[in-house]
Amino acid sequence: xxxxxxxxxxxxxxxxxxxxxxxxxxxxxxxxxxxxxxxxxxxxxxxxxxxxxxxxxxxxxxxxxxxxxxxxxxxxxxxxxxxxxxxxxxxxxxxxxxxxxxxxxxxxxxxxxxxxxxxxxxxxxxxxxxxxxxxxxxxxxxxxxxxxxxxxxxxxxxxxxxxxxxxxxxxxxxxxxxxxxxxxxxxxxxxxxxxxxxxxxxxxxxxxxxxxxxxxxxxxxxx
Ligand code: BG6
Ligand code: MG
Numbered sequence: 001x002x003x004x005x006x007x008x009x010x011x012x013x014x015x016x017x018x019x020x021x022x023x024x025x026x027x028x029x030x031x032x033x034x035x036x037x038x039x040x041x042x043x044x045x046x047x048x049x050x051x052x053x054x055x056x057x058x059x060x061x062x063x064x065x066x067x068x069x070x071x072x073x074x075x076x077x078x079x080x081x082x083x084x085x086x087x088x089x090x091x092x093x094x095x096x097x098x099x100x101x102x103x104x105x106x107x108x109x110x111x112x113x114x115x116x117x118x119x120x121x122x123x124x125x126x127x128x129x130x131x132x133x134x135x136x137x138x139x140x141x142x143x144x145x146x147x148x149x150x151x152x153x154x155x156x157x158x159x160x161x162x163x164x165x166x167x168x169x170x171x172x173x174x175x176x177x178x179x180x181x182x183x184x185x186x187x188x189x190x191x192x193x194x195x196x197x198x199x200x201x202x203x204x205x206x207x208x209x210x211x212x213x214x215x216x217x218x219x220x221x222x223x
Pocket of ligand 2: 012013169173
């Protein structure tokens with residue numbers, strides 16, 4: 001297969017920010033005296049903001065008005081924004097900066113498909129915004145596990161989904177990629193929660209781009 005584009009999730013794939021989302025949610029859960037179960041972390045991974053709040057509220061959900069829930073989500077977001085203020089390139093996960101630079105040098109287009117509305121600010125803080133040809137807008141797509149945001153990213157890059165490799169650390173994200181018209185999924189992290197992926201790596205450091213993209217470069221040179 002000649003892959004022609006790469007699409008990345010952000011939190012937990014490129015940047016060590018999944019833990020900051022969790023920290024902010026955990027503080028809210030504590031303030032509301034909501035339980036934090038063993039599987040809460042895994043459940044929250046990759047979930048958009050209001051869906052995450054629903055997980056935190058659990059069976060207390062119906063006790064809150066829509067307005068009240070928006071206020072709680074805004075509270076979590078303010079805390080998250082405080083936490084990301086100190087982000088710098090040192091918060092890139094292993095192999096992320098190197099992989100992005102490798103693809104960019106070879107003119108392989110790169111898109112972001114993150115559920116986070118804070119993604120543009122995070123990319124800037126990490127010093128990697130210039131690598132991305134497109135940042136898909138999560139407000140214009142149905143949330144993962146819908147494939148919408150991955151399809152939108154491929155369309156932005158003008159590359160057919162089956163010629164795109166996409167990277168995800170969350171179960172819902174891998175499900176989204178696998179539903180995206182033949183897109184290839186690389187799961188990054190814990191094998192147990194990423195079984196659906198076509199390939200699984202512990203970190204991007206383990207991903208060998210030559211095996212996926214070199215033929216694209218050769219084909220572009222010949223054409
Ligand atoms: C995802 C994170 O990338 O973005 C989730 O994995 C987060 O933890 C979601 O809830 C939405 O982010 P934000 O910044 O828009 O609240
Ligand atoms: Mg993620």
